[in-house]
Each structure stands twice: as C-alpha cells, then as structure tokens.
Amino acid sequence: MSTLRRIVALLDRLGDDRGDVLRVEGEGGLSHASGLPVAEVEALLRGEQVASAAESGADAVEARHRRVLDRILFLRATRLRPSTDGQRRVYSLAEIAAGAGTSPQWLDKMIKTGKAPNLDHAAGIAQFFGERIEFLVAEPAEALDRVLRDIHNELLERAFERQDQDLRRLKDRGTAPDLNPELGVVGYAARALAEVPDDTAQPLIALIESVARRAREERAREARGE
Structure with missing residues (x-):
C-alpha cells in the first residue's frame, strides 16, 4: 500500500511514533475511522488481500447491502452521544431517523431485514454521524486508504511547516541559535523531499550530497592554493 509507505517515511522524518499514528483499535484508530473490523485493518496493513463484495462468494448486491448496513450499525455503536449523567450512549432510532430524514419504523425494518x-437515506445517516457516504459504501482497501490519505496529508502539512520554519531560521541564522549550520543543502534537500517515497528520494539526496562534497573539496583545494 503506497500510502502506508509514504506515511512511514514521513513518520521517520518527523520522529513521530508509528504505533500512535497508525493505531488500529480504540476511538480515533484506523478501525474506528474506516468502519472496518480490526482484523481486516490489520490484514490490509500487512499487505494481505481482503475480499470485496464482488469477489466474495455471496451475491454481490446482497453483499453490498450487508456492508452498508454493517457500517451503519458500526457508526451507531461507535459514535455515541453524551448524556446528562456524563455517560455516552447510543443514539436512538428516532434520533437517527430525525437527523437522516426518515422514520424510526423504516430504520427498524431496515435493520431487521x-x-x-x-x-439519499444512506447519505443522510452518514451525515448524521459526521461521515460522508463513502464511509458506508467503500470497499475495504479503499476505506482504509481513504483514512491513510487523510493521515498522510496531515503529516505532509506538518513536514512542510517544519521545512518552512527551518528555512526561516536559516535566513535569520544570527538570531536562531538552535539552527544547525551544518545541516546544509543536503539536509534541506531531504526535508524538501519529505513527501517523496524513499526509493525515489534517496538517490536524489545521494546525488546532491555527492555534488556538495565535490564543491567542498574544490573550495578546500582553492584555499590551499592548489
């Protein structure tokens, strides 16, 4: 999964904990955010295939209906409302129906059948829980990749912000004692390539490092009068 590889590369460069950012279980984890069971998320992260509705032995239409219903039930079980006693409770069918523009009786029948x-109703239910329709209908790999892309974009934005901060400190080197003047062009090239996969970035960084080394050697020879 290319998005996962890019995330890991960014985490290494930012020094963030993989276990925290790529946590599978619990509120805010990959399972919670994607609507997938923990076992499916873990399998996808290992690079294993998870059967889609079209690939399963069941009727494709029935399988898609089952997926949408399962994820609606997942939302109801995991997106809880605060109550006056400080606890968090599931939304009633009446509350969901009112927010989705349907009736509690229809929702009850949907769950039972x-x-x-x-x-339209699926989008209304998803929106009630703060999600888009894609949450309910996406194939497993697509559902997880959607979440991973959001994580990647957030990390990439942080990497750009850090790069901008470093460049600003470079311009104000005299007033920024925490700037490492030895970072040089190679270090800043590495930061600029933060969003590029390692197999592409590393040869470029090596090339820049080689050019910078030759330039230093030339300056050293000139200084010695050679």
Missing part, C-alpha cells in the same frame, strides 16, 4: 437504504 438487512436491506440497505437508498443512497
């Missing part, structure tokens, strides 16, 4: 709602 296992038939997914139409796209």
